[in-house]
Amino acid sequence: MKITRRTLPKSVIILSLGCLTFLGLVAWSPPTNEDVLVNSGDVLVRDGIIDVRNGTGSANTFGTTPAVIIGTSNNIVRGTSNVQVGRGLIIGASNVVSSGGTFSAVVGSSNDAWAVNSLVVGNSNLVSNTATTLGESTRYSVISGSANVLNKNCESLLVGGNTNSVLANASLVSGTGNTIGGPTVGSLTYHSASIGLNNQIAAVNGWTMGYGNFVTGTKSVAIGSGLTASNTQSTALGKFNDAMQSNDVLVVGTGSSASTTNTALRVTSDGGVILGRAQGDISMGIYGN
Numbered sequence: 001m002k003i004t005r006r007t008l009p010k011s012v013i014i015l016s017l018g019c020l021t022f023l024g025l026v027a028w029s030p031p032t033n034e035d036v037l038v039n040s041g042d043v044l045v046r047d048g049i050i051d052v053r054n055g056t057g058s059a060n061t062f063g064t065t066p067a068v069i070i071g072t073s074n075n076i077v078r079g080t081s082n083v084q085v086g087r088g089l090i091i092g093a094s095n096v097v098s099s100g101g102t103f104s105a106v107v108g109s110s111n112d113a114w115a116v117n118s119l120v121v122g123n124s125n126l127v128s129n130t131a132t133t134l135g136e137s138t139r140y141s142v143i144s145g146s147a148n149v150l151n152k153n154c155e156s157l158l159v160g161g162n163t164n165s166v167l168a169n170a171s172l173v174s175g176t177g178n179t180i181g182g183p184t185v186g187s188l189t190y191h192s193a194s195i196g197l198n199n200q201i202a203a204v205n206g207w208t209m210g211y212g213n214f215v216t217g218t219k220s221v222a223i224g225s226g227l228t229a230s231n232t233q234s235t236a237l238g239k240f241n242d243a244m245q246s247n248d249v250l251v252v253g254t255g256s257s258a259s260t261t262n263t264a265l266r267v268t269s270d271g272g273v274i275l276g277r278a279q280g281d282i283s284m285g286i287y288g289n
Contacts, residue, residue: 071095102134114138114152121145128152148173151181153188168192175199180206183216212258226261227253238264247272 069076070091089105090097096112097104104115113120114128114137123146128138131152138150141157148159151167159166159173166173167181172193180201182189192206199208199215199222206215206229213222213229213236220229220236227236230244234251241253242263249269254276255261266274 224253226258
């Protein structure tokens with residue numbers, strides 16, 4: 001029996017491949033509202049949203065804007081307002097993220113954030129407290145730690161630590177229990193920094209470092225413990241100084257507590273140098289010539 005081998009024309013091959021491709025496209029349908037479902041709800045891809053959770057955990061709540069959600073009980077639709085995270089990343093549990101979450105990442109648990117172009121990492125941080133619109137969101141910031149509270153309309157912040165309260169722009173907070181804000185209640189501070197424990201700034205361009213310091217003077221600095229810098233462009237060093245006099249620009253405190261204050265050295269705006277008591281060859285205060 002003679003077998004003849006024949007070669008199909010290229011046009012026939014191309015036509016056949018085209019038919020197979022067409023049949024494949026007909027058999028495939030576009031993604032539906034529940035495109036990928038693995039292991040009883042572990043992975044859900046929906047309208048640009050990727051939702052990954054433990055099959056035994058509570059479902060995440062999401063709207064229609066693209067996002068990636070990994071964890072359980074996260075909510076990117078706040079209440080009934082349909083204000084949603086957009087193009088963001090949420091990882092963890094019980095985080096609530098609203099429109100402020102646009103281009104942001106929230107990692108951890110029980111964080112409540114309105115943030116734009118920002119990163120929130122930790123537990124129970126409240127970002128943009130009392131905000132109700134996207135325009136009041138925290139912007140361009142990094143917040144790390146636990147139970148920090150940032151008021152609305154803040155931006156360009158670096159906050160690390162626990163239970164800090166921040167109402168500021170272009171500022172730094174690191175530590176625990178620090179409070180920074182503007183000179184009047186509800187106003188913003190700018191270009192300020194607080195590092196340490198329980199420091200407070202109520203001024204613009206204020207800096208504190210240490211424990212329990214209080215800055216109310218514009219462009220003023222307190223470094224130490226229990227110090228008060230209340231004059232404009234003033235500096236307090238040491239510990240537990242007396243209240244500044246009106247012309248003080250630099251004081252060194254040597255007190256032992258908030259109720260037992262002392263100032264060992266004062267430098268005044270007119271160039272005077274005053275010691276709390278006479279010593280050495282320097283004539284000071286009432287001991288001067």
